Amino acid sequence: MDGAEALSAAFRYYPHNGERHAIPKRAVGGQVTTTLCEVELTVDADRKLGTERTCARCESAWRSILGIPQQSQRQALLDAPAYSPEMPADASAGGRR
């Protein structure tokens, strides 16, 4: 079966709230869709990918759909009980929950 290949072509990255999230590729402008990290949004056909970082949850979900092993660093983050998609790159900027 080539289900994984079909799925790999079934999503694309789309910029939303400063990150690029995976949405169904067939979602067109004006359509309400849901990202792999379960954020609902309305697709803007004119919106282009820029320099956003990739949403870790979408990437992880996409990897698991495809059966691709998680990156060891990401896996460590996902295993952490207090995992947050917001990486504490600057620990002084706001506290962690």
Ligand SMILES: [Zn+2]
């Ligand atoms: Zn996402």
